[in-house]
Amino acid sequence: MNRVYMDSTTAMPVRPEVLEVMLPYFTVHYGNPSSIHEDGKMPRMAMDDARGHVAGLIGASPEEVVFTSGATESINLALKGALYAGREGRKGIVITAVDHRAVTATAASMERKGYFLRELAVDHYGKARLDSAMDLLTKDISILSVPFASGEVGTHQPLKELASLAHDVGALVHVDLTMSALMEPFDVRSFDIDLATLSSADLMGPRGVGALYVRKGVRIEHLLSGGGHERGLRSGSENVPGIVGMGEASRIARERMGTDPPMVLSLRDGLISGLTQIEDSYLNGHPTDRLPQNANIRFQYIEGESMLLLLDLNGISVASGSACAQKNLEPSKTLISMGLKHEEAHGSLQFSLSPYTTKADTGRVLDVMPGIVEELRKLSPLTGR
Amino acid sequence: MARLEYSKKVLEHFTNPRNVGEMKDADSVGTVGNPVCGDMMELSIKVTDDRIADIRFRTFGCASAIATTSMLTEIVKGKTLKEAEELKWDDVVSNLDGLPPVKVHCSLLAVEGLKIALYNYYKKRGIDRPDLAPKETEAEHVHSDEGPSCV
Known part of the structure; x- marks a missing residue:
């Protein structure tokens, strides 16, 4: 008897058609996209395509997409990157009571480093309360992080209203799209978002790759120092097969929305x-x-x-x-x-x-x-x- | 995570628990744990000639809590009260071929419940047995703003 898999929040299969487009980038087009010579060309072009597909899924420009190793890294980069960038001495971070542990643990680690953390209360459906947001979003807040929807109970968050309240006090807005990107259309412009986390694995792409949308003009500090890849925001030779897979998974997700x-x-x-x-x-x-x-x-x-x-x-x-x-x-x-x-x-x-x-x-x-x-x-x- | 870490015996007792239910004419009942902490157990005994003639249990809890209590009822049924008093957690768990380390916490209630049932049995007969009395940490979980302390 076939098993019935109803734990897609925890893991999902890679679409076979995604795996297929990835494979040549392990064995044939294995060059480094940073190379000027011919062998860097195919990987570079494939990465450009993938960046375009990921950007297309969320209404961003390709140059606003930074590839990472997954949602956890994207969230760390967004939250720590915003705080480390200083931003007029702002020291505060606001999250919700229904965030994923990648967000709560990152925020808590920053609290231990001397930043302060506030948590938005939620109603009995698990929706962040706007009165709580009005109280907690003050002019010393650097960044608000909110999921598009609670990954656990599924309730959508009042994202537009929260983003507007956060921007009123000059805070950045990060949205965690990990759980929603496969099933919910999203547009960074219409929601007025500064930073957004995407996970390839949750788009039915490979694990070990993700992306952070960084709105043009938004300055965050990098976490990994090195060769200056991804506009200096994420050093390290690119995971080309993974990125190609995430691109294809994003393209298919958009096509099948x-x-x-x-x-x-x-x-x-x-x-x-x-x-x-x-x-x-x-x-x-x-x-x-x-x-x-x-x-x-x-x-x-x-x-x-x-x-x-x-x-x-x-x-x-x-x-x-x-x-x-x-x-x-x-x-x-x-x-x-x-x-x-x-x-x-x-x-x-x-x-x-x-x-x-x-x-x-x-x-x-x-x-x-x-x-x-x-x-x-x-x-x-x-x-x- | 749990399935592969449980022994066959634990799974067998979990899926076919022995001696389940309430006992209308029980001589004593021991209740332990707190639903707030995710595990609560009720153990009823019938005593004849200083022996546990019958035993029944009901458990709100995980597979480990259910299997441990089921195994305990099998072990002590027919035993003398003295033998039952001397039962150790190790005796129950070794009969189940062990438990995953993270599940040890959930298995402690069974023996504690039996002790409380025996304590109540003696108490009804005017005999004080402080050695069998409910431990405060188990009987009354401490509540605070952080929620209950359940360990």
Whole structure:
């Protein structure tokens, strides 16, 4: 029996057509794009094409795209780069309570270096609150970082409003597009964004490559010193096959923006509707204003790792917000910041779909989940309390 | 992450837990843990002639918590109260062929629950057994602005 993969937030396959265009850049066109001689020409041209495709996906100019090793590096470069650039002595960084750990950990490391950190509160859907933004965005803030949508519960963030509030006090705006770029059209100009993080792996491209959009005229400090690649913002010989793959993945994502997301959304809505029909089971996050691929459900009285494991034994892969499924034994910060009780966070599962998800996949989940919930509730001392 | 790190025995007890449920005519019940921390357990015992004649459990928790409690009920069923008092966490976990290190925390409750059930049993009969009394750190999780302390 084929496994059902519903953990696309954690990893996704590389599209075979993406892998195919990458391969020659390992073995045939292996030259260094910085070389003036003939062997540097093909890699250089391929990188230019890739930069154009990545820029095209988010409405940027190719020269505004800096290739990195992935979303984590892009986020580090954006946040640390902005603070290190000084910017009229501004020392503050504002993030949200639903950011990915790459953002929260980067911000916390800067706090330890003497910068100050503020966190926007979110409402019970996981949406950043504008009143909190008005309070926290002051003239000493250097940068605001916000995800396009919470990766965990899927709720979209009020990006235009937040960007406007941040710009009113002269702060830069960084948006994390890692979770949304494959499924949500985005335009850096219409959202008035200064910095944006993209991950190749989350576009169904190869891992180990990502990009940071740096708006023309925005000055940030580089983190890696060396040969001055990527306009001096990211030294190190370029990962040409990876960049070619990210370019192709971006091109395909843009081409399929009108077809894949509506299909995924329809399957996802069927999944939410079926799972919330199970007694005492509820959707986490906003019912409609959310990422098309995300369904985050809490099943009362039972614990996430137990559910995850029983699903796994039934051939289904999902993620859990439970402490027991994490190495650090902490429940999901996102769910707690939304006001969920700890036991509700422990009992939440994240189902994330991809363009490869089928109706048979969601059907399998809906077939087995009620039985799993019933079995675990029989075991639970909380049931019916 | 978890599946491959669990032994076959843990998975077997997790998927087919023994002695599950409430016991209407229990002689004593031990409750331990806190749902806030992701694990809570209730253990009921029926005692005949100083032996654990029957035992039932219910657990809110991960596979490790469920399997450990299930194994514990198998081990102590039919044992004398004295033998049950002497049961150690190691005895339960070695019968499960071990646990992943990160899961040890989740498995401690089972033995603690049994001790509390025995403590309550003796208490009802006017016998104080401070050695079996609930540990404060387990029974009352400390709450603060940072959330509960669950370790």
